[in-house]
Amino acid sequence: MKSLSVFASALVALTLLANPLAAKSDEHKKPAFNASWPKGRVTGFPIPRFVSLRSERANMRVGPSTDYPTKWVYSARGLPMEITEEYGNWRRVRDQDGATGWMLAPLLSSKRTAVVGPWLDRPAALNERPRPKARMIARLSPKVRLDILDCDGNWCRVSLRDRHLSGFIDQTLLWGVYPGEVID
Incomplete structure (x- = not known):
């Protein structure tokens, strides 16, 4: 470890x-990150930052200890979460709906995932190329989970979880990636 x-x-x-x-x-x-970005007290990694759920089942607690009650139980491996604070082996996280609480660090993974914007009122285009006028491969409903392959700051190359479908989506339509963030 x-x-x-x-x-x-x-x-x-x-x-x-x-x-x-x-x-x-x-x-x-x-x-998205530079030398002036705040760092976590425990890991030294940037705060905030996106991660995903490693575990099939993960409890979000009210505070950073198993003594605190469970606030939510997640059963969606790969769901993106935003880490907003660190305390020992605990991470304060926020989900796509704005729920916040504490999770044990081993329940989280650095694997980057995203969901199609929960705020959207219509499907988002998954394109063949990273251009607005490119051929559309699919329409993705809000909250569809995606694996992030890479992002150039404007477009992300993604794959649909558990399907053999990949393409490009406008980065501003995703929750799980910061605006302008470059992911290689």
Whole structure:
């Protein structure tokens, strides 16, 4: 577990070093995180940040201890969550509907996922290419879960969970990715 943490720290450091260079060469691709971004008290990773549920079943608690009552029980592996605070082995998280509470860190994964914007009142286009006028592959209803393959700051290449379908979606239509965030 410690070697995974060291690897993740190195990966974050490399990303922070590489993204400013990418931003200089292509101004529309701005990194979501930079050196001035607040860091978690425990991990040193950026706060806030998106993660996903690792576990098939995860309890969100009122406070950072098993002594606190369960607020919600999630049974959707891969659901994106936003970490907003760290306390020991606990992470304060927020879900796509705005519910907040505390989860044990081992229940969370750094694997990036997203949902089609819960705020949308119509389906979002999954395109063949990262362009507004590209051929549409599918219409995705709000809250459909997606695996993030990469994002360029404007478009994300995604795959539909448990299906053999992938394409591009406008990054602003996703919850689980920050505006302008570049994911490689």
